[in-house]
Amino acid sequence: MANFNTHLSVAALGGGLVALSGHALGVMDLDAAFTAWLLTTLGGLLPDIDSKSSKVVTWLFTALALITVLLLFEAVRTWPLWQQAMILSAAFVSVAYGAKQVFSRFTAHRGIFHSLLAGALFALLQVLGAYYILALEAVAAWWQGAAVFIGFTIHLLLDEIYSVDLTNIRIKRSFGTALKLWDYRRPLNSIFLLLIVAALAWHAPSPQGFWGQLQSVWQLVQS
Ligand SMILES: [Zn+2]
Structure with missing residues (x-):
């Protein structure tokens, strides 16, 4: 499994990419880009709170x-x-x-917190905090949540990459324990988390503006 420093540097690098492209594509001003960089980095550290x-x-x-x-x-x-x-x-x-x-x-380490569902939980907490506490606009709040989610996903991917032993192409037992939708081994935990995520999503501001920007970014990238 990837250690703390690896997670920190890869997430910081990913955050830099998010911030640079967000700014270059015109969906983030400088402040927002800097915040996105910090949040992606933080997201990349979060899954290991279960360690x-x-x-x-x-x-x-x-x-x-x-x-x-x-x-x-x-x-x-x-x-x-x-x-x-x-x-x-x-x-x-x-x-x-x-x-x-x-x-x-x-x-449990590599349990529920190493799942995309947990990523959605932290992303939504960021969206709600940014919208209700920091009083940001819905679009900006959703971009902040997206940054957390991207960092979180980078961490899960990195853990999976590290469970493939590249020197003698052998897959370690930990393979498949990091990047997962939810915790397959503990369905009750997963259902509980799903309910919390659903409740948070219910209270989140409308993602419509954010989707619109995401779609135009996607079109720019494709053309
Ligand atoms: Zn991890």
């Missing part, structure tokens, strides 16, 4: 813990200082370490 040794999962839960502390701070502002300190540090530790432990226990 116990992954740096990404540590970052993710540290970030979540910081957000929790910030949100909680508003609520406990008027409390005595020592109580604030106690509750905030307890919150930080339980998210950064506790929630991470629980998460790692329930996710």
